[in-house]
Amino acid sequence: MKTQETKAKKILLVEDEKHLAKGLKFNLEREGYEVSLAEDGVTALQRLNEIDFDLLILDLMLPKMGGLEVARKIRDTHARFPILILTAKSTESDRELGLETGADDYLTKPFHLPELLLRVKGILRRWEWYKTPLHDQEVFRFGKMWINFATGKAKGASGELLLTNKEALIMKLLISKKGEAVSRDELLEKVWGYEPGTETRTVDNFIARLRKYFEKKPQKPERIVTVREKGYQFNP
Amino acid sequence: MSKLRTLFHPIIIFIGVQVAWIILMGVWIYWYLKNSQNFDDLAKRFNPGFLTDDFNWIILLEGCFLMLVILAGVYLIFVYWNKQARLNQLQSNFVSSVSHELKSPLASIQLYLETLKYQEVSQKETRDFVETMLVDTERLSGLIDNIMEASKSDPKSMQFQFEPVEVKPFLQEIMAHFGRQFEDRGFKVKLDVEENPVLQMDKKSMRMVFNNLVGNALRYSPPGSRLDVQIRRKKKYCDIVFSDAGMGLDKKDLKKIFRKFYRVQNYETQNIEGAGIGLYISREIVKNHKGKIQVGSPGVGKGCDFTVSLPLNLENKKSVKSLVTQLFS
Numbered sequence: 001m002k003t004q005e006t007k008a009k010k011i012l013l014v015e016d017e018k019h020l021a022k023g024l025k026f027n028l029e030r031e032g033y034e035v036s037l038a039e040d041g042v043t044a045l046q047r048l049n050e051i052d053f054d055l056l057i058l059d060l061m062l063p064k065m066g067g068l069e070v071a072r073k074i075r076d077t078h079a080r081f082p083i084l085i086l087t088a089k090s091t092e093s094d095r096e097l098g099l100e101t102g103a104d105d106y107l108t109k110p111f112h113l114p115e116l117l118l119r120v121k122g123i124l125r126r127w128e129w130y131k132t133p134l135h136d137q138e139v140f141r142f143g144k145m146w147i148n149f150a151t152g153k154a155k156g157a158s159g160e161l162l163l164t165n166k167e168a169l170i171m172k173l174l175i176s177k178k179g180e181a182v183s184r185d186e187l188l189e190k191v192w193g194y195e196p197g198t199e200t201r202t203v204d205n206f207i208a209r210l211r212k213y214f215e216k217k218p219q220k221p222e223r224i225v226t227v228r229e230k231g232y233q234f235n236p
Numbered sequence: 237m238s239k240l241r242t243l244f245h246p247i248i249i250f251i252g253v254q255v256a257w258i259i260l261m262g263v264w265i266y267w268y269l270k271n272s273q274n275f276d277d278l279a280k281r282f283n284p285g286f287l288t289d290d291f292n293w294i295i296l297l298e299g300c301f302l303m304l305v306i307l308a309g310v311y312l313i314f315v316y317w318n319k320q321a322r323l324n325q326l327q328s329n330f331v332s333s334v335s336h337e338l339k340s341p342l343a344s345i346q347l348y349l350e351t352l353k354y355q356e357v358s359q360k361e362t363r364d365f366v367e368t369m370l371v372d373t374e375r376l377s378g379l380i381d382n383i384m385e386a387s388k389s390d391p392k393s394m395q396f397q398f399e400p401v402e403v404k405p406f407l408q409e410i411m412a413h414f415g416r417q418f419e420d421r422g423f424k425v426k427l428d429v430e431e432n433p434v435l436q437m438d439k440k441s442m443r444m445v446f447n448n449l450v451g452n453a454l455r456y457s458p459p460g461s462r463l464d465v466q467i468r469r470k471k472k473y474c475d476i477v478f479s480d481a482g483m484g485l486d487k488k489d490l491k492k493i494f495r496k497f498y499r500v501q502n503y504e505t506q507n508i509e510g511a512g513i514g515l516y517i518s519r520e521i522v523k524n525h526k527g528k529i530q531v532g533s534p535g536v537g538k539g540c541d542f543t544v545s546l547p548l549n550l551e552n553k554k555s556v557k558s559l560v561t562q563l564f565s
Contacts, residue, residue, distance in 0.1 A: 018420050019344040019368050023351060030355055039459075061336075061509060063458075088339035091332075109343035113350035 008034040009054040009124055014044040014070070015086070016062055020109075024057070024116075031117055041065025045073060055124055060087040060098070068101050075102040079152055080165065082127045084119060086111065102165075126190060130169065140175055142223070142236040145214060147171055156213035163213075166191055170206055174224065174234035181230035207232055246321070250314045254307065261303055268296060326497035326512075333499075333511045334383055340509065341372035341379075371416065381444060385520075386496065386513040396438040396524060403467055403474065404432040406439070410446045411465070414454070422460040430468040435546050441521045445529075448514035449478045449542050455508055457482030457539075472548055473527070479541040485533040493531065494519045522546070 011028055015021040016039045025035045036051070038044040040063045048056070056074070060067035071083055083103045087094070090108040098106045104123050107116060138150040147154040149172055152163045163171065169191045174182055184200045192202070211218040227233050348365045351357065357365070404427075411418075411427060418425050453463045457480050466477040485493065489500050499505065499512040515529075522529045526547050533540035 017340055017344065019372060020340070020347060022368070023344060023347040023365075026361075027347075027351055027355065063504075063508065088336045088343065090339075109339050110346040111343065113347060113354055 008032055010034045010036070010051065011055045011057060011120070012036050012038060012044060012047055012051075012053045013057045014038045014041070014062065014067070015057070015059045016040060017059070027113060027117065028120070031120075033120075039063070041067065041070040044070055048074065054127060055082045055084065055120065057084045057086055057120070058103070060085060060089055060094075068097065071098075071101045071103055080127075080130065082123045084123055086116070126169075129190065130172065147175075154213065157216050161213060167206065167210060167213075170203075170210065171234075174232060175236075178234045178236055181227040181233045183231040187231070203232075246314070246317065250310070253310060257303065257307055257310075261300070264299070265296070329499075330497045330511055330513070333509070334379075334513075337509045337511055338376065338379060341375045344372045345369050345376075378444075378447060382448070382513055382517060383511075385441075385444065385517045386511075396441060398436045398438055400434045401437050401439055401442070402432065402434050403476070404429050406442075407446065407465060407467065407476070410443060410450065413447075414450055417454055418463075421454060421457075423454065423457075424460075424462040426462070426464045428464065428466045430466070431474065432467065433469070433474050433548055435474060435548070437525055437546065438521075442525070445518040445521050445544065446476075448518050449544070452514060452542075453478060453480035453482060455510070456480070456505075469548070470545065473545040474548055476544045476546070477541055478543075479539065481539040484536050484538040484540050485531065486536050490531055490533065494529070518544075 009032075011033045013021060013024055013028070013035055015024065015037070021037055021039075025037060028035045036047060036053075038047050042064045044056070044058070044062075045065075047053075058067045058070060062070070067085065067087065071085070074081055074083065084105045084107065085098045085103040086107050086109065087098070088109040089095075089098075095106050095108075104126075105119050107119060139146055139148045145155050145157065147163070147168070149168060152165070152168050154161055154163050154171075170187060173187060173190055184203045187203050188200065207224060208218070211221050211224050214223055215221045223235055225233050225235060348369050352362065352365060407427065411425060417423075450463065457463075461481045464477075464479045466475075466479070468475050468477070483504055485500065492498050493500065494515050495512075496516045497512040498516075499510055519529050522544055528543075528545045530543045530545070531540055532543070
């Protein structure tokens with residue numbers, strides 16, 4: 001394992017278990033990240049206001065303010081800030097609740113160290129890629145329609161709407177490579193990362209939804225077209 | 237859907253059944269009173285002297301009595317059922333919180349082992365990691381002890397080996413064990429010994445009691461808080477008092493916290509791990525020592541104190557008892 005980043009990414013680790021926090025900090029620092037530690041939800045929010053972090057690793061069982069509430073508070077102001085939930089709560093409903101609240105990834109304790117590090121890497125890569133602006137501006141226009149990637153707002157064929165995180169990411173990826181085909185695998189990797197249980201079918205479902213937003217005739221797409229054996233392509 | 241579910245809620249059904257019975261009885265009595273005269277007339281016409289007033293009233297009373305018996309029976313069944321349902325609910329809560337609590341030390345151990353496997357670690361760091369893991373394994377084994385004790389269906393079946401124990405060094409040893417955790421959380425700890433009696437106790441189980449009490453004080457207090465332990469004599473008992481400045485307890489929770497699987501549910505405790513068995517076990521153990529465990533708190537946020545009272549003269553009784561058991565075994 002070696003470090004590749006030129007500038008150290010800042011991670012805020014929110015964990016009240018002293019032992020776990022120490023071990024995680026050690027490993028993340030070995031990977032070349034800059035790690036700050038917060039032991040409760042309130043301190044975590046304070047730190048986030050003071051410093052620009054690149055990622056939040058969040059435990060759910062925290063003193064003062066629980067992890068889910070922290071995540072909700074962050075989502076109120078930052079729609080896209082990367083959050084990785086790391087918790088012992090492992091039931092399906094806990095997981096769904098965590099992802100619904102707006103976490104980008106959900107990992108349960110006990111976890112495998114290499115898996116955690118890969119997921120952290122994945123989230124940061126997606127975040128980095130998402131942060132790079134398109135044409136130096138946040139709003140992308142095509143025809144009479146537009147998408148604001150900063151807010152997630154968009155104007156589709158039948159009026160204004162709000163894109164979800166993943167919908168926005170897909171559109172951004174397609175637009176950044178407009179005129180060429182983007183494979184399903186690339187979409188999966190960049191938008192879903194290492195989330196388990198995602199199949200290529202999932203991509204098709206999202207594309208179908210996006211066509212409903214941005215195509216006059218979703219059955220006969222003109223902007224988001226299928227390229228046989230390659231993937232999808234955006235034509236402005 | 238949810239409306240339908242509330243309709244089939246046991247309490248609603250129970251009340252429904254009761255109302256149905258009472259209405260039935262009412263209608264029945266009303267009908268009887270209204271028609272008894274007609275019946276009498278009818279009976280007199282066909283077979284004079286067949287029905288007497290006495291006989292009628294006996295039947296009515298008998299009916300009422302049987303109905304009351306049935307009502308009481310339904311009520312009892314409902315009470316038992318309700319108790320069972322609550323216990324099942326608690327049990328499933330317990331399983332999820334226990335597995336959750338076991339996972340934390342396990343996750344830590346796995347993390348350090350994998351760190352040793354995948355990272356290059358200096359000798360000094362290795363030592364430190366191993367120490368940390370050992371503390372975690374101890375925590376795990378303490379948790380498992382608690383669970384084992386709690387799962388015993390009959391607390392009286394606990395096996396005790398009583399021996400004379402000097403209280404002060406015993407408590408000192410336990411407190412020393414928590415040294416690292418006190419340090420981590422910046423706790424001020426004070427041991428105040430007024431009396432240092434020798435008590436008959438089962439060391440292993442009493443250690444669990446004191447571990448639970450000290451552990452609770454640590455978990456339910458903010459960092460930088462305090463814990464005062466006092467050993468004093470009160471009549472024929474030795475009181476060991478653990479006073480903390482933690483979250484404290486509401487009046488209504490004071491008794492409930494010793495119940496099996498009970499946990500105080502509020503905003504502050506929802507993020508604190510716990511299975512609701514520590515105090516239950518502690519009370520059972522202390523009971524088996526012929527002692528008492530009590531809690532007092534001035535209110536939420538004002539800390540609380542747990543008092544373990546153990547009898548001073550247990551020695552003689554116990555030795556006789558053990559002699560008897562030896563003779564008969």
